[in-house]
Amino acid sequence: MTQLDTAPARPGRKRDHTRDPEILNAALDVLAETGYDRMTVDMVATRAKAGKATLYRRWPSKAELVIDAVACLKVGDRDAPLPDTGSLREDLVSQIKPHSIDDGQRKLRIMTGLASMLSTSPELARTANETIVRPRIERNLALFERAVERGEIEPGLDLELIAGLSTALAANRMLLEGKPVDRDFLVGVIDAVVLPALGIRADIPA
Amino acid sequence: MTQLDTAPARPGRKRDHTRDPEILNAALDVLAETGYDRMTVDMVATRAKAGKATLYRRWPSKAELVIDAVACLKVGDRDAPLPDTGSLREDLVSQIKPHSIDDGQRKLRIMTGLASMLSTSPELARTANETIVRPRIERNLALFERAVERGEIEPGLDLELIAGLSTALAANRMLLEGKPVDRDFLVGVIDAVVLPALGIRADIPA
DNA sequence: GGGTTCCGAAACGTGGAAGTTCCGTATAGA
DNA sequence: TCTATACGGAACTTCCACGTTTCGGAACCC
Numbered sequence: 001m002t003q004l005d006t007a008p009a010r011p012g013r014k015r016d017h018t019r020d021p022e023i024l025n026a027a028l029d030v031l032a033e034t035g036y037d038r039m040t041v042d043m044v045a046t047r048a049k050a051g052k053a054t055l056y057r058r059w060p061s062k063a064e065l066v067i068d069a070v071a072c073l074k075v076g077d078r079d080a081p082l083p084d085t086g087s088l089r090e091d092l093v094s095q096i097k098p099h100s101i102d103d104g105q106r107k108l109r110i111m112t113g114l115a116s117m118l119s120t121s122p123e124l125a126r127t128a129n130e131t132i133v134r135p136r137i138e139r140n141l142a143l144f145e146r147a148v149e150r151g152e153i154e155p156g157l158d159l160e161l162i163a164g165l166s167t168a169l170a171a172n173r174m175l176l177e178g179k180p181v182d183r184d185f186l187v188g189v190i191d192a193v194v195l196p197a198l199g200i201r202a203d204i205p206a
Numbered sequence: 207m208t209q210l211d212t213a214p215a216r217p218g219r220k221r222d223h224t225r226d227p228e229i230l231n232a233a234l235d236v237l238a239e240t241g242y243d244r245m246t247v248d249m250v251a252t253r254a255k256a257g258k259a260t261l262y263r264r265w266p267s268k269a270e271l272v273i274d275a276v277a278c279l280k281v282g283d284r285d286a287p288l289p290d291t292g293s294l295r296e297d298l299v300s301q302i303k304p305h306s307i308d309d310g311q312r313k314l315r316i317m318t319g320l321a322s323m324l325s326t327s328p329e330l331a332r333t334a335n336e337t338i339v340r341p342r343i344e345r346n347l348a349l350f351e352r353a354v355e356r357g358e359i360e361p362g363l364d365l366e367l368i369a370g371l372s373t374a375l376a377a378n379r380m381l382l383e384g385k386p387v388d389r390d391f392l393v394g395v396i397d398a399v400v401l402p403a404l405g406i407r408a409d410i411p412a
Numbered sequence: 413g414g415g416t417t418c419c420g421a422a423a424c425g426t427g428g429a430a431g432t433t434c435c436g437t438a439t440a441g442a
Numbered sequence: 443t444c445t446a447t448a449c450g451g452a453a454c455t456t457c458c459a460c461g462t463t464t465c466g467g468a469a470c471c472c
Binding site for chain 2: 035036037038112113115116118119120122125128129133157158161162164165167168169171172175176177178188189192193196197199
């Protein structure tokens with residue numbers, strides 16, 4: 001019905017969409033550092049070495065820019081192969097790599113920056129949940145289910161709840177206690193909470 | 207040196223300090239509902255049926271008003287007697303009362319509203335931690351230690367970590383999943399995570 | 413009772429950030 | 443080559459919330 005239906009061929013310079021990821025990444029960085037409310041569009045533009053007009057040409061508002069940035073957030077090592085050592089503990093621990101820790105810290109900071117919006121915008125809450133926390137939980141669930149098939153843990157447990165333990169505790173530690181989420185902490189959570197909840201006694205107590 | 211050193215006796219109407227708690231409570235309500243950045247001093251004044259000038263006569267800025275409100279937050283049932291049923295599970299479950307659930311939900315929402323400030327203001331982070339989350343953890347720790355003395359759980363566990371499980375999971379559930387933190391959920395956390403982490407097998411599986 | 417201060421309410425000044433427009437330059441289509 | 447658009451950069455407008463001041467009235471001390 002509109003003139004754009006049949007004639008989208010406009011003259012003039014085309015938008016350089018290769019810059020989109022840089023802008024969205026800059027938005028995520030500023031978001032992680034300052035939080036949604038204190039973050040300004042100027043900060044994002046400066047960080048991305050772009051003009052503010054360029055940003056508003058592509059996203060209608062600050063809110064939509066942030067939503068898109070979260071939605072396009074690199075899913076991290078989703079495609080990385082799941083470890084399969086035959087031992088659930090080894091599988092879980094082998095997932096804790098320096099790269100994975102840094103990635104997790106950044107995502108945690110992004111979630112913190114979004115916190116004030118999560119209760120206001122259900123759409124953003126759903127997007128953030130699906131792109132940031134779900135992938136991590138899904139990986140844990142996959143490891144758990146393989147352990148069930150091996151007979152290492154018994155069926156019937158609330159795996160969903162247990163798979164979310166590490167992220168919840170990590171968020172708590174960083175936000176409230178202000179302590180770093182390092183390898184020792186994550187291994188400690190696995191041994192002290194996750195494995196016991198799965199019915200696996202700590203076999204390396206000393 | 208100033209005239210206030212020796213002569214604090216000023217004439218005129220005195221400040222009605224009985225209104226302080228109402229104002230601080232209104233501030234906490236608005237904070238829980240809208241979050242720190244979207245909260246305005248006008249909202250607090252209107253909610254408290256007070257003038258904005260009255261608020262600024264007592265607190266020099268919005269930030270200090272909020273800090274004071276959090277610091278003066280009613281510590282809830284800190285003085286309520288600890289349950290002592292002889293069974294750790296009974297002790298933990300008996301703490302879950304309707305009043306306690308509502309109180310916890312409100313405090314969780316306040317923490318959410320503060321989230322954007324926690325990483326900015328260490329003073330506020332410490333205050334919020336001490337008045338909101340620590341009391342709950344301390345109660346759990348006390349119950350745990352009595353269970354250690356009874357021989358119900360073995361010593362040497364990371365009780366500090368385990369005592370913070372329920373609050374961390376409750377925050378996660380409300381903020382990310384948007385589901386209510388009700389009695390069933392809290393009991394489920396105790397049975398599926400807390401007690402196993404303490405080395406107590408679930409004795410009521412069926 | 414006079415003077416001083418507090419009260420709630422409303423108007424006011426100010427700064428900062430969202431969103432818009434303009435500029436000079438660069439790039440693509442006709 | 444000419445025109446229309448995108449680009450980075452900066453000025454600009456608009457809006458909103460902090461924080462201040464003013465006002466009529468009420469409470470308290472002398």
